Amino acid sequence: SALPELQDAVGMVTRNIAERLCMLGDAAAALQRAQALRTLASRQTATEPLLHADWVEAMARALLGETTRVEALFRGILSRFDGDDQQMVHDFQKTVPTLVALGADPGSLAGVLEEYPHALEALRPLAVALRLEAGDKVRAPSEMLEVAEDIRAEIDEQRGQRAR
Numbered sequence: 466s467a468l469p470e471l472q473d474a475v476g477m478v479t480r481n482i483a484e485r486l487c488m489l490g491d492a493a494a495a496l497q498r499a500q501a502l503r504t505l506a507s508r509q510t511a512t513e514p515l516l517h518a519d520w521v522e523a524m525a526r527a528l529l530g531e532t533t534r535v536e537a538l539f540r541g542i543l544s545r546f547d548g549d550d551q552q553m554v555h556d557f558q559k560t561v562p563t564l565v566a567l568g569a570d571p572g573s574l575a576g577v578l579e580e581y582p583h584a585l586e587a588l589r590p591l592a593v594a595l596r597l598e599a600g601d602k603v604r605a606p607s608e609m610l611e612v613a614e615d616i617r618a619e620i621d622e623q624r625g626q627r628a629r
């Protein structure tokens with residue numbers, strides 16, 4: 466049956482809509498989309514819609530300045546991290562800068578990431594970028610610092626998109 470693939474596609478589209486709503490400043494509508502994703506996940510065995518729901522809620526909560534809830538959601542997402550899943554690694558690299566652009570505290574995200582050594586190993590440049598964004602002094606190889614600066618540039622670009 467094509468139903469699981471269709472549900473995954475609906476989940477991804479719903480997540481993209483919710484991310485855009487956050488960038489437009491509509492946290493309430495994004496939270497409604499997170500609930501829709503949780504409902505979708507309850508109807509199937511795939512966990513991907515639940516992961517999308519957690520990312521969406523984290524974005525909306527970042528927009529609302531709810532640091533403690535963002536940290537809790539980020540912990541839940543990291544608990545499912547699989548460094549061998551390149552799509553998941555890419556998702557973190559794309560979504561964490563969005564969280565920061567929406568108002569998540571980069572230092573607290575870095576702190577949570579550092580609680581998960583298996584994720585930190587795969588996402589070290591992201592952790593460095595978060596620490597730098599938080600104003601911390603960081604020692605790292607020059608190549609890693611270059612990647613971290615690219616991530617910070619992405620955060621700045623997304624902040625600019627949000628302001629539009």
